[in-house]
Amino acid sequence: MENEELEYHDAAPTDWIEPGETARLDVDGWPIAIANVDGEFYAFQTLCPHQGTNLGGLRLEDRCIITCPQHGSRYDVTTGECVKPSNEDGFDQDMVTYPLRVIDDVIQVAVD
Numbered sequence: 001m002e003n004e005e006l007e008y009h010d011a012a013p014t015d016w017i018e019p020g021e022t023a024r025l026d027v028d029g030w031p032i033a034i035a036n037v038d039g040e041f042y043a044f045q046t047l048c049p050h051q052g053t054n055l056g057g058l059r060l061e062d063r064c065i066i067t068c069p070q071h072g073s074r075y076d077v078t079t080g081e082c083v084k085p086s087n088e089d090g091f092d093q094d095m096v097t098y099p100l101r102v103i104d105d106v107i108q109v110a111v112d
């Protein structure tokens with residue numbers, strides 16, 4: 001949801017990320033990931049909250065879920081919620097998500 005007090009930075013054109021896909025991007029020096037969920041875009045931390053495995057670039061499962069390839073934690077990219085804890089130790093911290101908007105077919109993210 002747009003918030004006029006936030007500072008948004010250009011991230012990528014909307015056609016860079018197809019529905020069902022995610023991508024890793026640097027936005028104002030921050031490593032983030034963006035997902036396309038049925039044409040809606042969501043931004044979240046690209047490094048797994050458990051032990052930092054890269055999540056950007058994974059395909060979505062079950063519409064809006066990514067599964068960390070390292071220890072199997074699963075996250076809802078629309079909310080950041082950890083919906084399945086790590087297979088290794090039960091770690092279940094949620095992901096950080098970032099405000100996102102689309103202006104003239106450009107995805108913009110507020111990372112500050």
Ligand code: FES
Nearest residue numbers: 048050051068071
């Ligand atoms: S690094 Fe992602 S679940 Fe362990």
